[in-house]
Amino acid sequence: MSDDAVNNPHDRFVRRFLGEIDQVRQLVLWRLPPEVVAELDLDTIAPAKQSFVDQTLRESLSDLVFEVALAGGGEALVVLLFEHKSTPDAMTSFQVLRYIVGVLDQRQRDSLPLCCVIPLVLYHGVRPWNVARSLPELIDAPASLQPYVPSFTMPLIDLSCCTDEELRTESLFFAYMSLLKYIGRDELPERLPELLRLFRRLLPPATGLSSLETILRYLVSGTDRVTRDQLRTAVADALRIEGESLMPTIAEQWVKEGVEKGIEKGEWIGRIRTLQEVLSRKVDSVESLMSLQVSELQQLAGDLSEALPKEGR
Numbered sequence: 001m002s003d004d005a006v007n008n009p010h011d012r013f014v015r016r017f018l019g020e021i022d023q024v025r026q027l028v029l030w031r032l033p034p035e036v037v038a039e040l041d042l043d044t045i046a047p048a049k050q051s052f053v054d055q056t057l058r059e060s061l062s063d064l065v066f067e068v069a070l071a072g073g074g075e076a077l078v079v080l081l082f083e084h085k086s087t088p089d090a091m092t093s094f095q096v097l098r099y100i101v102g103v104l105d106q107r108q109r110d111s112l113p114l115c116c117v118i119p120l121v122l123y124h125g126v127r128p129w130n131v132a133r134s135l136p137e138l139i140d141a142p143a144s145l146q147p148y149v150p151s152f153t154m155p156l157i158d159l160s161c162c163t164d165e166e167l168r169t170e171s172l173f174f175a176y177m178s179l180l181k182y183i184g185r186d187e188l189p190e191r192l193p194e195l196l197r198l199f200r201r202l203l204p205p206a207t208g209l210s211s212l213e214t215i216l217r218y219l220v221s222g223t224d225r226v227t228r229d230q231l232r233t234a235v236a237d238a239l240r241i242e243g244e245s246l247m248p249t250i251a252e253q254w255v256k257e258g259v260e261k262g263i264e265k266g267e268w269i270g271r272i273r274t275l276q277e278v279l280s281r282k283v284d285s286v287e288s289l290m291s292l293q294v295s296e297l298q299q300l301a302g303d304l305s306e307a308l309p310k311e312g313r
Helices: 009-017 021-031 092-109 143-148 172-182 188-202 208-221 228-239 249-278 286-290 294-307
Strands: 040-047 061-070 075-083 116-123 156-158
Touching: 009 061, 009 075, 009 172, 009 208, 021 040, 021 075, 021 116, 021 172, 040 075, 061 092, 075 092, 092 116, 172 188, 188 208, 188 228, 208 228, 249 286, 249 294
Parallel strands: 075 116, 116 156
Antiparallel strands: 040 061, 061 075
């Protein structure tokens, strides 16, 4: 995407951990059929410079684009389309078709040969994906007209259908997938201590502190399923063994100040959204409210509270 300041916390988190090519390679190996993987030279996979999501698609899809050479020569694009809605969207297959056409149109304008575009749709809503996954499911046409309906394969990674046993594999990649699965679920407080201990064991020392900060920021901005005390307790448990710190002082300082500041912001956001619902006003998204300073959130909450008597409460 052209906008570097991505507002959606799930989008930011996915982009951060898939900035590591090893995690992208693991994703491809995990979800593409073996016969497809056999055609790809995964040692050559690398981020592409361009996003192909236009303004009309941006509200629905975010993209991460990777170039990869074919084992037999030539190239393909492996595109991760991140579906960051909270519920399944039947129009996703149509959006993916528009996306693929946009990719090929751009390549033609750049005087590049057309190539295969492999879309992977990552969905992590609480409800299983139970709507259309192809255009023929959307277009009600008689059998004789079906050959005129565009059709393509749209691999869907539906984390709600992945079992805990599958995701408990001792792997950093599956730890990330588990966090994405549970970020919006009521079971998150129960799962969080185990997940943080897993990250503590698996994060590489060279980048562990930065990755931990990303994870904690995601827990602050991406969910309302954990309370201040639950998050503080889980973090303290993950960072210490028998009272001795496992992370540098800077990490503890971030936990003490940064997490609590983020939790405070989350509490104001929850209050604002509740007041907006009570007042029958448009409810701002969590993502848009997260871009505001705490002082701005406090002012907005105050304005809404003052409006209550005036609107019938």
